[in-house]
Amino acid sequence: MQDKYDALKKYYGYDSFRPGQEQIIDNILAGRDIMAVMPTGAGKSICYQVPAVLLPGITLVISPLISLMRDQVSSLNSNGIPAAFLNSSLTARQYTLALQRASAGAYKIIYVAPERLVTEGFRSFASGADISLLAVDEAHCVSQWGHDFRRSYTEIAGFVSILKKRPVVAAFTATATEQVKADVKSLLGLRRPFEVTTGFDRPNLYFGVLREKDKLGFIRSYLDKNPGRSGIIYAMTRKNVEQICSELQAGGYQVTMYHAGLSDEERSVAQDDFIKDKKPVMIATNAFGMGIDKPDVGFIIHFNMPLSMEAYYQEAGRAGRDGSDAECLLLYSKSDIRTAKFLIENGSDSDSADPEDAAAAKKNRLEKLKTMISYCESEGCLRRFILRYFGEKYDSAECGKCSSCLTEHTTVDVTRELRAVYIAVGSTGERFGAAFITDFLRGDDSPRMISGGYCEREGFAALSDRSRSFVRDFISRLVENGLLISSEGTYPILSISPLFDRVIDSGKRVTMRFREEQISGRAPKHQTRAYTAPDSPIDAGLFERLRSWRRDIAARRSVPAYTVCTDSTLRRIVAQKPRTRSELGQISGIGDAFISRYADQVLALLREYRG
Numbered sequence: 001m002q003d004k005y006d007a008l009k010k011y012y013g014y015d016s017f018r019p020g021q022e023q024i025i026d027n028i029l030a031g032r033d034i035m036a037v038m039p040t041g042a043g044k045s046i047c048y049q050v051p052a053v054l055l056p057g058i059t060l061v062i063s064p065l066i067s068l069m070r071d072q073v074s075s076l077n078s079n080g081i082p083a084a085f086l087n088s089s090l091t092a093r094q095y096t097l098a099l100q101r102a103s104a105g106a107y108k109i110i111y112v113a114p115e116r117l118v119t120e121g122f123r124s125f126a127s128g129a130d131i132s133l134l135a136v137d138e139a140h141c142v143s144q145w146g147h148d149f150r151r152s153y154t155e156i157a158g159f160v161s162i163l164k165k166r167p168v169v170a171a172f173t174a175t176a177t178e179q180v181k182a183d184v185k186s187l188l189g190l191r192r193p194f195e196v197t198t199g200f201d202r203p204n205l206y207f208g209v210l211r212e213k214d215k216l217g218f219i220r221s222y223l224d225k226n227p228g229r230s231g232i233i234y235a236m237t238r239k240n241v242e243q244i245c246s247e248l249q250a251g252g253y254q255v256t257m258y259h260a261g262l263s264d265e266e267r268s269v270a271q272d273d274f275i276k277d278k279k280p281v282m283i284a285t286n287a288f289g290m291g292i293d294k295p296d297v298g299f300i301i302h303f304n305m306p307l308s309m310e311a312y313y314q315e316a317g318r319a320g321r322d323g324s325d326a327e328c329l330l331l332y333s334k335s336d337i338r339t340a341k342f343l344i345e346n347g348s349d350s351d352s353a354d355p356e357d358a359a360a361a362k363k364n365r366l367e368k369l370k371t372m373i374s375y376c377e378s379e380g381c382l383r384r385f386i387l388r389y390f391g392e393k394y395d396s397a398e399c400g401k402c403s404s405c406l407t408e409h410t411t412v413d414v415t416r417e418l419r420a421v422y423i424a425v426g427s428t429g430e431r432f433g434a435a436f437i438t439d440f441l442r443g444d445d446s447p448r449m450i451s452g453g454y455c456e457r458e459g460f461a462a463l464s465d466r467s468r469s470f471v472r473d474f475i476s477r478l479v480e481n482g483l484l485i486s487s488e489g490t491y492p493i494l495s496i497s498p499l500f501d502r503v504i505d506s507g508k509r510v511t512m513r514f515r516e517e518q519i520s521g522r523a524p525k526h527q528t529r530a531y532t533a534p535d536s537p538i539d540a541g542l543f544e545r546l547r548s549w550r551r552d553i554a555a556r557r558s559v560p561a562y563t564v565c566t567d568s569t570l571r572r573i574v575a576q577k578p579r580t581r582s583e584l585g586q587i588s589g590i591g592d593a594f595i596s597r598y599a600d601q602v603l604a605l606l607r608e609y610r611g
Helices: 004-012 021-029 044-054 066-078 092-103 114-118 120-128 151-161 178-187 215-225 238-250 264-275 309-316 335-345 355-377 382-389 415-427 434-442 447-451 468-480 498-506 516-520 540-557 567-576 581-585 592-610
Strands: 034-037 058-062 083-086 109-112 131-136 168-173 194-197 205-210 231-234 255-258 281-284 299-302 326-331 409-413 484-486 494-496 511-515
Touching: 004 021, 004 044, 004 592, 021 034, 021 044, 021 168, 021 194, 034 044, 034 178, 044 058, 044 131, 044 168, 066 083, 066 109, 083 092, 092 120, 109 114, 114 120, 114 151, 131 151, 151 178, 168 178, 205 382, 215 238, 215 299, 215 326, 238 255, 238 281, 255 264, 264 281, 299 309, 309 355, 309 382, 335 355, 355 382, 355 468, 415 434, 415 468, 415 494, 415 498, 434 468, 468 484, 468 511, 540 567, 540 592, 581 592
Parallel strands: 034 168, 034 194, 058 109, 058 131, 083 109, 131 168, 205 326, 231 281, 231 299, 255 281, 299 326
Antiparallel strands: 409 511, 484 494
8 A cells, every 4th residue: 555655756756755744744644634834945735745645535725826736737747646727727618627527536636726616616516526635825815914815715714614524624834923823723714733834944045135226237247147047036016027027138138027917818928938948037026926836946036125024035935946056135225115115005905894904904014014124134144034033043143145144244333323323313303214314414415404404403414424325224223223213104204212212321332243335335246146156967068968858858748847857856867877767766856757758768868978
């Protein structure tokens, strides 16, 4: 009788489970509900796919995006697991035929959009089907306190109640606060769920925050130094996406774009071009990516600051899912803060009928934005910041793999600057924001400053010897550390906190760490590679031959190349150079379906290459 280890090796080619996977699988097989928080790239899909092939009947997977369904089903069928998806991309005839085949037991796994759960045809099928497991992917979508609430997810509990027997319900999400987890358990009706949160750390990812005035120039330079590498560039607005894409295409770069304003056909073509590496770089809003299962994404660049750490880490986590080194770079500027606050203040809260709930949700988003700003302006280890936010301890003060840890800092005595800011905010009446206080401290004799009589007040021009960027960054650091209080709203006002009073009254000297460009005011050089180069094969020529073979196979089958096998698996083939089917089958990532279809071709290619 096949067990979980047999299934793992047969269908996926792996000999062991990743952290958390085996515990989840054991509890599902024992009939227990699941609440799992696993970062993007941690292998959530295996947690429900392995039980699916071992349990009787059907496993339903609730997924929010067509893209994930198509990719997952393609991979499953390639691995020998019969699967299908039911969503709006199917014609009426295709949908009816798929339901008929599902009713006849043709599939072990069926992916379904949450909107389908309320349709009469699907409910009729489901109420009579033998459903053993209901897996809910992106489960945070059920909570209004999450970063991607979808009302259709609130129908899941009602759908479960109409089934002839209650299946095991397993909820999975990449990021969730305690409040969101509580919502997921309650709103999905989980019964005494087994709860697991695997480590959030992704050691293969490099995190960088770069202050680039010429963001497009940086991107061009980065793409020039990383030709052919697959990546996603996220921008906050559709206008930004279109502008970036247009300018890069004009420069001859193979890029495409994705946002909610495009037609279904345009989005489908763009996604297909990206998944199949016809255009390896995607420019997109956050409408793109949830559930994207492309394992060889080598970089994520955020053109603008995201609105929350949850959104950022989920989007950044789409890099390096095959375990290869990858980069997550955030191009930060102060203007991102204004844009973000505008989007939050003017965003739709129509999902909540209660005005108080809507106001609370908006306040929650602003608090999340504050944390995101703190991340961007932090001089400490970025990995440590991320892990601490998600409640995970990180013992080391430095990770050695982020822009903060790899940038040289200078310790500066800021006692004078600290007192100058304290006096400036107080003498101007705690009525202005950071931009005005910066101008005041720098001695800007603008008409507004003169007409208001501020040039005559104590503290005016006290930091005229410091660069504008230094003063502005310094003020941001004081807000981050709780010395200054920044009010809510699009145009925040600074005020002095009780902590600031105590620090000044203590008379002690204060030091802070700064990067060289913060002190000098000079723009930093483009940091297109702040970390070591990504994993490279032992024999680059053989690796490219294998990639070319894989590309041809994928084109003939009209599937993404990574569904044949991933880059990391190809690297292992290059390193081990197997001579027999048995040796090839021992390589991690090579399952029975691959051996059956491709072993002879791969071994012949290796023999030919060896000469």
